[in-house]
Amino acid sequence: MLPISGLLKDLRSLVDRGRVLGDVEDLLAYANDATHRQVIPAAVVIPESPAEVAAVLRYANEHRVPVVPRGAGSSLAGGATPSPGSIVLDLKRMNRIIEVDRKNLTAIVECGVVTQKFQETVESMGLFYPPDPQSMSVCTMGANVATRAGGPRGVKYGTTKDYVLGVEAVLPDGSVINYGGKSVKMSSGYDLARMFTGSEGTLGVITRVMVKLLTLPPCRRTMVAAFPELDPAAEAVSAIIAEGANPSCLEMLSQSSVMLIENYIPLGLPRDVEAFLLIEVDGHPAKVEEDCELITGVCRRHGVKEVRTARTEAEAERIWLARRALFPAVAHMAPNVLIEDATVPRSQVPAMVRAIGLIAQRNQVTIGVSGHVGDGNLHPGIMADKRNPELMERVDRAMAEIAREALRLSGTLSGEHGIGTIKAPFLEWEFGPEGVALMRRIKKAFDPNGIMNPGKIWPGSGGDAGV
Amino acid sequence: MLVYKIEDYVKEINRCLQCNFCLATCPVYKEDMVESSVARGRINLINAAMVEKTIPLSDRTRELINRCLLCTSCMQGCPSGIPVDDIIIAARHELFNKFGFGYVEKFVFRQVLNRRSVGTLATRAVSLLKKFNLFPGPVPPLASPPFEQRISGTVSPSGAVRARVAYFTGCGTNFLYPDTGEAVVKVLVENGFEVVIPPDQNCCGIPALAHGDQQAALEAIRGNAEIFASLDVDAVVTDCTSCGYMLKVKAAKVLPPGDPCRSQVSAVAGKVFEVTEYLAGLGLDKTPRPQSTRITYHVPCHRAWSRGLPEAPRNLVALVPGTELVEMRDPQGCCGAGGATFITHPGLSERIRSRKLDDILDTGAEIVMTQCPACRYYLTEGLKEKGGIRVVHPVSILAGSY
Ligand SMILES: Cc1cc2nc3c(=O)[nH]c(=O)nc-3n(C[C@H](O)[C@H](O)[C@H](O)COP(=O)(O)OP(=O)(O)OC[C@H]3O[C@@H](n4cnc5c(N)ncnc54)[C@H](O)[C@@H]3O)c2cc1C
Numbered sequence: 018m019l020p021i022s023g024l025l026k027d028l029r030s031l032v033d034r035g036r037v038l039g040d041v042e043d044l045l046a047y048a049n050d051a052t053h054r055q056v057i058p059a060a061v062v063i064p065e066s067p068a069e070v071a072a073v074l075r076y077a078n079e080h081r082v083p084v085v086p087r088g089a090g091s092s093l094a095g096g097a098t099p100s101p102g103s104i105v106l107d108l109k110r111m112n113r114i115i116e117v118d119r120k121n122l123t124a125i126v127e128c129g130v131v132t133q134k135f136q137e138t139v140e141s142m143g144l145f146y147p148p149d150p151q152s153m154s155v156c157t158m159g160a161n162v163a164t165r166a167g168g169p170r171g172v173k174y175g176t177t178k179d180y181v182l183g184v185e186a187v188l189p190d191g192s193v194i195n196y197g198g199k200s201v202k203m204s205s206g207y208d209l210a211r212m213f214t215g216s217e218g219t220l221g222v223i224t225r226v227m228v229k230l231l232t233l234p235p236c237r238r239t240m241v242a243a244f245p246e247l248d249p250a251a252e253a254v255s256a257i258i259a260e261g262a263n264p265s266c267l268e269m270l271s272q273s274s275v276m277l278i279e280n281y282i283p284l285g286l287p288r289d290v291e292a293f294l295l296i297e298v299d300g301h302p303a304k305v306e307e308d309c310e311l312i313t314g315v316c317r318r319h320g321v322k323e324v325r326t327a328r329t330e331a332e333a334e335r336i337w338l339a340r341r342a343l344f345p346a347v348a349h350m351a352p353n354v355l356i357e358d359a360t361v362p363r364s365q366v367p368a369m370v371r372a373i374g375l376i377a378q379r380n381q382v383t384i385g386v387s388g389h390v391g392d393g394n395l396h397p398g399i400m401a402d403k404r405n406p407e408l409m410e411r412v413d414r415a416m417a418e419i420a421r422e423a424l425r426l427s428g429t430l431s432g433e434h435g436i437g438t439i440k441a442p443f444l445e446w447e448f449g450p451e452g453v454a455l456m457r458r459i460k461k462a463f464d465p466n467g468i469m470n471p472g473k474i475w476p477g478s479g480g481d482a483g484v
Numbered sequence: 485m486l487v488y489k490i491e492d493y494v495k496e497i498n499r500c501l502q503c504n505f506c507l508a509t510c511p512v513y514k515e516d517m518v519e520s521s522v523a524r525g526r527i528n529l530i531n532a533a534m535v536e537k538t539i540p541l542s543d544r545t546r547e548l549i550n551r552c553l554l555c556t557s558c559m560q561g562c563p564s565g566i567p568v569d570d571i572i573i574a575a576r577h578e579l580f581n582k583f584g585f586g587y588v589e590k591f592v593f594r595q596v597l598n599r600r601s602v603g604t605l606a607t608r609a610v611s612l613l614k615k616f617n618l619f620p621g622p623v624p625p626l627a628s629p630p631f632e633q634r635i636s637g638t639v640s641p642s643g644a645v646r647a648r649v650a651y652f653t654g655c656g657t658n659f660l661y662p663d664t665g666e667a668v669v670k671v672l673v674e675n676g677f678e679v680v681i682p683p684d685q686n687c688c689g690i691p692a693l694a695h696g697d698q699q700a701a702l703e704a705i706r707g708n709a710e711i712f713a714s715l716d717v718d719a720v721v722t723d724c725t726s727c728g729y730m731l732k733v734k735a736a737k738v739l740p741p742g743d744p745c746r747s748q749v750s751a752v753a754g755k756v757f758e759v760t761e762y763l764a765g766l767g768l769d770k771t772p773r774p775q776s777t778r779i780t781y782h783v784p785c786h787r788a789w790s791r792g793l794p795e796a797p798r799n800l801v802a803l804v805p806g807t808e809l810v811e812m813r814d815p816q817g818c819c820g821a822g823g824a825t826f827i828t829h830p831g832l833s834e835r836i837r838s839r840k841l842d843d844i845l846d847t848g849a850e851i852v853m854t855q856c857p858a859c860r861y862y863l864t865e866g867l868k869e870k871g872g873i874r875v876v877h878p879v880s881i882l883a884g885s886y
């Protein structure tokens with residue numbers, strides 16, 4: 018590896034000096050993502066164009082310097098944690114919305130566009146971009162593609178992966194590829210856009226994305242259902258979907274979660290129940306009406322204690338406020354909270370919830386369960402304290418057990434956060450040695466020197482070009 | 485004994501989720517576009533330089549910690565409720581202990597703001613500094629005479645007394661904008677409130693605190709608590725959102741545990757209201773005369789200490805027939821003044837302000853109202869060459885209708 022001063026000097030000849038950071042005081046701000054583990058990189062470069070990205074990659078590739086693409090650094094998987102001696106590419110200045118095409122219902126954005134900003138822009142035009150990671154006030158479109166981000170609306174609308182039509186990406190050798198377009202159908206060659214979708218920065222840098230849009234649903238309705246017991250609530254979830262209601266959000270909150278919310282902002286939700294379902298239905302008014310009735314019926318048949326439909330916008334907003342309050346409420350419970358992302362088939366949600374309870378007991382850790390039950394994506398929140406190594410060991414053990422359990426129930430390690438570093442050790446459990454070996458070969462084809470975001474997705478990826 | 489010690493904030497620092505949600509709203513980040521200008525970056529820096537001491541207290545550390553407007557925007561969307569401003573203040577205190585103040589800050593915070601009885605002397609001294617070009621940024625012209633020499637003592641309404649209120653006169657009103665003070669007194673009295681304006685009030689202490697001089701802030705707080713706790717009043721009103729933040733929330737935090745002034749400080753805090761919120765809450769007795777103006781509202785940053793604060797001025801001007809309120813694009817976006825940041829970091833502040841000016845101009849309003857004197861000063865300066873849009877306190881609009 019190059020001595021640092023030489024590296025900075027070289028980078029400053031490629032990109033305007035003001036956009037190359039090398040002081041430790043600045044680098045510290047880039048030393049971690051939302052997973053806390055800190056590694057101070059060698060430099061941060063803030064490119065403004067694909068050409069600058071290409072120049073930096075070409076240089077790094079030649080000198081074998083690791084490169085870590087970065088959006089807002091909000092990864093919950095450790096995907097944006099720098100590697101030792103790496104160049105962090107801060108992509109947030111490439112933030113133009115290039116085009117919104119009403120006729121074809123497509124849009125082209127630069128990778129650094131903030132998701133919420135994009136949503137607001139298209140919504141102001143009567144259009145709709147559904148993927149809704151709860152970090153959307155800061156996270157970036159390029160990173161959403163790189164991690165297949167999603168959110169509560171996943172149950173009806175899918176996640177980012179379902180909206181990517183094409184990408185422009187820079188490969189480690191500095192070449193730029195363009196794949197995809199406005200055609201709804203496409204059957205030419207390997208689907209390179211899909212390759213980059215979920216690549217977590219390990220293949221190259223996504224500089225632009227083309228996404229598909231929908232029209233904004235004219236009507237939206239929110240319901241809340243309180244169940245005395247957890248199991249019938251979970252069964253109601255499967256029934257709601259099996260009977261064709263097609264809700265746009267279907268979230269479950271356990272009793273402990275509701276208690277937390279009530280203590281944090283009292284909303285007058287009943288306390289003597291085990292589970293809550295928060296349901297949103299959207300679409301044409303008549304269909305919405307029909308779905309609400311169907312859902313109410315299903316809930317009744319599953320022994321619901323109370324089910325109500327918000328009559329006004331304000332009432333609906335109050336209910337979703339409760340949902341959003343969960344995270345801050347949980348955050349107040351422990352010095353650190355690790356958010357898990359294991360996902361199982363919808364029908365296995367009750368089994369998974371029970372298993373998590375047992376895992377918590379066995380490892381003597383506190384785990385609050387909430388999540389997007391409608392699509393089987395649970396978010397167990399494990400209470401942790403990074404300054405207590407003994408506790409952290411138990412937390413790690415619990416995480417591994419949750420991962421194994423999700424796979425045992427035919428689920429997946431991650432529904433929307435990605436593998437990053439924190440689940441890299443488990444990847445082989447999901448795909449077997451053959452699956453991981455193929456992934457390695459694919460990476461090698463894109464990144465023969467292993468400079469792109471090494472150490473992510475599987476352990477030691479890219480290390481010493483072992484790839 | 486001083487309380488804003490970085491050691492006391494280690495727990496809060498460790499509670500930071502590292503989610504980076506604070507990036508969404510930080511006006512400094514919007515300009516700099518580097519993560520070391522975001523609250524999370526600053527927290528990590530403070531942790532490394534002052535808690536774990538893995539890096540030295542460098543000039544760059546100092547610059548990054550001072551490059552914060554203490555606007556609290558980051559805190560309003562923080563899921564973990566991290567007191568970012570307190571952490572920055574504690575860090576600045578640490579820097580103050582190590583490096584002290586520059587002479588300008590020292591002069592402003594120690595002499596001008598905390599010894600108000602020498603107001604006229606201060607005026608002369610500031611103009612001297614200005615003359616010899618010792619002031620790094622734009623210098624506000626001081627009003628002569630200051631408010632405290634215009635109205636003091638008790639002013640009673642002509643009819644029945646609805647309530648008795650003490651008026652905390654901040655430095656902005658006293659030295660720069662006595663017209664705001666006159667409007668506050670007029671509007672309160674016209675609406676049946678008896679107004680008590682005690683002499684020898686101190687600065688609220690927030691500028692000294694913000695720049696790391698806790699001792700000076702403490703002296704100011706104790707002085708004010710003694711004065712206001714001894715008054716027999718129903719409420720203490722202030723026209724300034726930052727003074728309100730200090731009196732209501734921060735003052736109690738600055739006091740060391742067991743301080744003899746503690747009960748006085750909390751007694752006063754319990755009665756503090758921002759004047760428009762107080763008026764909007766209790767309702768106007770006297771109907772304002774019509775006036776035809778197009779108004780836009782710039783919401784000051786220090787607003788989270790009272791829930792109704794951003795709505796109160798809007799509700800009040802709605803009661804003035806003929807006025808039209810045109811909302812600007814981002815009413816809560818920072819104007820860039822950031823207390824005294826516009827003096828210490830003029831380039832940064834100007835860039836933040838230029839967005840705000842565009843938003844204001846797009847409304848076509850004739851008047852911008854805002855409750856913060858620093859915002860008022862800084863926006864007025866910025867608007868000077870843009871067609872003379874006036875910036876006033878919302879009570880002045882009401883006063884114009886009485
Ligand atoms: C409080 C909180 C709530 C969250 N809620 C959700 C949620 O509901 N759903 C969800 O899916 N996620 C959620 N996340 C996780 C995170 O926000 C998402 O993974 C998001 O997609 C990351 O975006 P970012 O811009 O912060 O990217 P970063 O964290 O900076 O990067 C994420 C990964 O993408 C890679 N990358 C970034 N940009 C590019 C690019 N242009 N080209 C190639 N690779 C790139 C990085 O190398 C890294 O591997 C949450 C996070 C937090 C802190």
Ligand code: SF4
Pocket residue numbers: 499500501502503504505506507523524558561562563564565566568
């Ligand atoms: S928003 Fe709050 S918790 Fe999140 S990184 Fe910023 S300060 Fe920390």
Ligand code: SF4
Pocket residue numbers: 509510511512513521522523551552553554555556557558559568569
């Ligand atoms: S107080 Fe304001 S300027 Fe300082 S970090 Fe927070 S948002 Fe940024």
